[in-house]
Amino acid sequence: MIRRSSGRAIKDEQSEQRLFKRRAWSGFVLIALLLLVLLSRYVWLQIFAFDSFATRSESNRVSVRPIAPNRGIIYDRRGRIIAENRPAYRLEIVPENVPGKTEGLEALLDAVAGMIELNADHRKSFHQARRNYHVFKSIPVKFNLSEEEVARFVVNRHRFRGADVVPYLARHYPYGELLTHVLGYTGRLDADDIASVDEGNYRGTRTIGKIGIEQFREQDLHGTTGIEKVETNASGRVLNVLERQDAIPGVDLVLSIDVAVQRAAWDALGDRPGAVVAIDPVDGSVIAMVSKPAYDPNAFVHGIGQQAYREILNAPGRPLFNRALKGGYEPGSTLKPFVGLAGLELGLVTPSTRVFSNGEFYIEGYSRPYRDWKDRGHGSVDIKDALEQSVNTYFYQLAMDLGIDRMHQYLSQFGFGEVTGVDASGEGKGILPSRAWKRTAHEEPWYPGETVIAGIGQGFNVVTPIQLANAVAALVNGGQRFEPRLVHATKQAGDERAEPVKAPVAKQVPVENPDNWQVILDGMDRVVNGRRGTAKGISVDAPYRMAGKTGTAQVYQLAEDKDQVDTDVAKHLRDHALFVAFAPVEAPRIAVAVIVEHGGAGSTFASPVARATMDAWLDQEIGWRSQP
Template sequence: MAPGPGHAGAGPVHGGPGHHRLLLVDPGAAQAGAPHRPGGGRRLPPAPDNGLSGGLDPGLSDRSGQRRPDGPDPGLLLGGVRGLHPGPAQAADRLLALPDAGRGPDERAAPFAGAGRPVPDPPGLRPGGQPGPAAGRPGPVERPDRSHLPGPLGRAHRPAGQILARAAQGGVMNRTPLPKNVLGRSGGLEPSASPPTRRALLAATVAVALAFLILLGRLWQLQLLQGEHFRKLSETNRIRLVDLPPSRGLIFDAKGRLLADNRPAFTLAVVPEDVADWKVLTRRLRSLVGVTPEEISKAREGAEGQAPFKPIRLRSHLNRHELALLETFRYELPGVRVMVHYGRAYLSPQYTAHVIGYLGEINQPELAAASRTHYRLGDYVGRYGLEKSRESVLHGRRGARQVEVDAVGREIKVLNEVEATRGLDLTLSLDLDVQKAAAEAMAGRVGGVVALNPQNGQVYALYSSPAFDQNAFVSGMSPEQWKALVNDPLHPLKDRAISGLYPPGSTYKVITASAGLAEKAISTATSFFCAGEMSFGRRSYKCWAIKKGGHGAVEIHKAIRESCDIFFYKTGLRLGVDRLAKWAQAFGLGRPTGVSLPHESPGLVPTSQWKKKRFKEPWQDGETLSLAIGQSFTLVTPLQLARMVSVIANGGRLVTPTLVRAVTRPDGQPVPEPAPVISRVPIPPEVREVVHQGLVAVVNEPGGTARRARLPGITVAGKTGTAQVVNLAFEKLFGKEENVPWKYRSHALFISYAPAENPRIAVAVVVEHGGHGGSDAAPVATAVMRAFFGLPQVPIKLSPQGPGAPQLRAPAPPQPPQGSAP
């Protein structure tokens, strides 16, 4: 078939660059030479980004009939079609974008005509579908070779024939034009937005808007309405208040030696709100450190009503092995905390156990007391000794630390802190050297020793034997240990120096002599004959010197020196029970001394009224005889005896024993202490002098009963005493004295002071079942005085204790408290 008119370039090239026509082409018709219908396509406006340049369009034949190799990429011409309708079955729906502007009919038809048969434009139309003449087209336009350049999508340009051939393989190409919205201005494909799609988009938009409105409403509710509530909850979970218990005040002796210290110790605790499963935690703690379910249950019960973020203490004084286990598995133990606190450490427990005492964990009734505002469950308080009586001074004030914690309760940083204030320090009048001498002199014996300043009542030594280990209470005592301690027949927890009650024996003769002279029942000229015994009523009252026939004629000085019972029997009868009781009370007997220690016994001073009330019987004169030599119902403590003899030593003043010499703050500033009470005893000076000279004669004159109490270069005054436990008739059942069982032997007592001219120390000693005051109590007092005056110690020899005597061990060297860090 011959080419149609104008095909061979009869007309000029029309239009500007960028004009295209979109056709749905039937490949079969094209190959048969069907005429080209440019009106079936759509003319696009020029677009600079459609991949085509001005002039002749790439990919079509020029006037010379040669096809340009640098045509548009088939992927651009057919690109959207393959993505929308893949596969050869839908080839008829594929789209082809063909350039129609600026080329002749032969150029437009050549690709569709197969073997060079053009499809002419309808008459009267210019090439590209525009009206105008068909002739006058210019010659071929030279274009640069762009075959080496990439196409609009980065692909190499391919000849249009190849594009048509590939399209034709998919099936018959439809000539129906594409909808107007398929291609955008840039030549790309645009999806068709149908009404259902628009409705879906509208619904999605409304849903998103509603979701945002709901979210904004919820935020408004949380931030404004409930913001303060959740802020508090957040602060509670994020910020915690860590309790800082105070350390106790230190205790020093008179020379500044530390007696009670604080050492860091570790406590196992649990924060309840951090525990997810108590059963699991209980099993883990039991397997690691042996904490029993009973311990945990008891601790939780004791913490009822406590805030859940406050730790509950389970066990104190963890050892190093337990600490290592807890640290190793701490991330598997939610809520478990190891708290550091300060435990007590006693540096001389074998000497100071009864004076300083020990601590114990506070209980609920004590915690509920109004005075316990600075205490928490798990705190330790004084249970004995100065630790108890000076609790308010030693305890200090607790502090707190505000910390930020993470989700598992670990501290991140400290926000605020109020440091705990250590308790006040105590400096005692107790001299550790004197105390040690008393303890060593009493080794293997039972009893109490007191040494004090007779001028002001400051205590130098206060020892009770047997003692106990204070540090056993620090590390925790097992129920078995506690039971053994309280059931010990010797009662080591009892402070015999202040609560042991004993008949005063012949030491009471100081009261009888003073009362007789002051009441003028006797005078210095009064003399009684001692034949070793006397009869009164239906009884015979004997003197201790009966074996040697008595003391003969006795006046007050000799009676005190040789402790003649007959002289004091008769003096007592002249005085009567009530006048003796009056003077005994004036010397401080029958009431507490006022020493700052708990559990002090008041003793007993009998009167006629007391007996009638107590026994519903009248007082008998024969009982006055026994009372005058320190037997009968009178009971005293070693501390009362030391105070009593101080009245003679200091010229008639009754001092109040004190253990604390100074109270100081941690920075060394002194804290005022109330002055000790000193009262006046109405003893005339001349009476005091007679008694004083008699006491000097007891130690220093021939015939005195305490010659073993002498000291080189120092004049000692004293009085011995032997207090019977059973009557003499019962003792005779055992024959010799050494055969009398220990528990039936008499108590040995000795009171003294020195130097006699200006007394600086007064000592009272009671040795339970010791035998005799001169041989078994005086040597102990001498050892104490040697330590006080700095004299070298000499070995002392006491009488055998007899059958059944307890086997007491000597004081052991001090041991550090168990479970505390070094």
């Protein structure tokens, strides 16, 4: 092949082939070198950087997920479920999985809103939460979805990348407001809560006990969080469970509350604000603890809206306020049995000591009269008469003889002026006045007139309903005062039997002479069963014998939130009605304190509530209805 090429050389096959061979060789060498460079990159990745990439591939693959434990169930004393876990669904969004940053999230929320109703609150709280969570964590948007919402969403699930409907167990309180002030409620775990708990154990938990037993026994109820190591693919779907350490469910609680008794007390209070506390004197267990008005705790479980919360907060009668534990009331005449016992035990009076009541009592050298509730007085009375008819003069005199400090010392043994130690938080202390107390609290000296009215439970005296009930329980139980207990027994997961919780003894009131105690109990017996008893007639038809003491408290501001109460009270100037009682007289199984706000004299509204409470309890406990 020889051909002329634009005037220059002739084609030379031999030299061209040699040229080609040279070029092919140098090309091959160049290729080999470049492939070696490439290979060295692989050597670097696979040998020198192996550890780092192996770790990254493993963390790509494996994610550790907490398994939230099931919260302990709460039963009443008869085994009724009063707090349970119900299946529910919530909407969650994982921001990282949503295509297109903030606009993408908005678009997703808009799209989801077509399936699941979302209001401005939901969106706002989601965006707030988003700032506090990692992008790869799922953020709840709405809880407690309806079945229709879940169904609509699931059908269209593929359209909502990054959003999902997740099943969970939600707390439910079947008895609603009846037990609110006992149980409290669980609410969403917030930043403050996390600071107060073991964060590691709450990684899978979204709710926490906010108040009541739910808060007080949070540690038991919560349980121990489990761990699941799962293999996930690039889109985060779980493909495989590699390792699993099951969660340990929370401890079940059996409360000493009897729902039937609670209901009876609740119903008997009617529409009036007030409180009822019933305690079994034998073991210090709390049978009923009612504070009225109340509110539905279920509203708080899924996160209550701001408006709904404000409505409850500002509702008349302040339903959020737990009167049984925190309400401070003047005890009035319900304090008389304790003052009387102080007189007997300290030897200032005997059962036969008589005092003449002419309607007015004067301190020597003062002109101010202290009155009996009966205009002309009650005549000559002993201690039993004084209790039966609630004779003020007897106790004015006794108080003067005792003096405020001795009275303070003796009554403090019954737990007045201090918390009872019940297993609930936020209990009030009340006030048991003394000279020292007044100096500190008011920076004023003590006046003799203040001793006189302290003898009938007025003046500075403040008690809480649970204090009063527990003091009565100690009175009828030979001076043995327990720390009252709401939790009667606990049951660990998997245990057959519940482990009883024993109420610890707070104090044994020293007994000088058991006859003195019996005298007081007899006097209280006559309040109900005597000819002139102030609560005569309330035990009509009762096949058990009850005893008690009426009381009337001058309207006194509640411990908290003074402004609120003042305006509230201004409209109803009627006094609060009080009644303490126990039954059966021979072997008491229930001690009750009832306070009906603005209920007037104790016998009118308060004593029937005590009667209803006792009926409900004793019917079950000793079966009196079935006995002839």
